[in-house]
Amino acid sequence: MGKKKKHKSARLQGQGGFTLIELLSVMVIMSVFASITVQRFDLLSSSATNRAVETIVAELNVRETLVWTNIKMSTAGWTTDEELFVVVEPELRPRPQDTYSWSSGPAVSGGILRFENRIYSLARNTSTSTSAARWR
Secondary structure: OHHHHHHHHHHHHOOOOOOHHHHHHHHHHHHHHHHHHHHHHHHHHHHHHHHHHHHHHHHHHHHHHHHHHHHHHOOOOOOOHHHHHHHHHHHHOOOOOOOEEEEEEEEOOEEEEEEOOEEEEEEEEOOOOOOOOEEO
């Protein structure tokens, strides 16, 4: 029996765990991957927010164009940008499902748009008898 125990302990003697260098190397590699992933997530989040604001501005322009077209096709027709804005202004206000709000405005010249925790200053080109106003 003594021989079996000796043989068994000799076999376990060559098996060790990871060295400190190996553990540190793995931890360094994992931390590099984690930092790259966090940076990419921040970039993706910022890009998505910018795209959402572009979509909001596009929607404002569609609403403005729709009201302008309806006025142009009416019997009264287009008169002035100020009179058009009186009609379009309620259309530009956020609906319950919208994710943006106005800090100041909308006004004939533009306004301050809030989306998430960011603030955007938007300008409005005036409408004419040949074209609807544009938000930018």
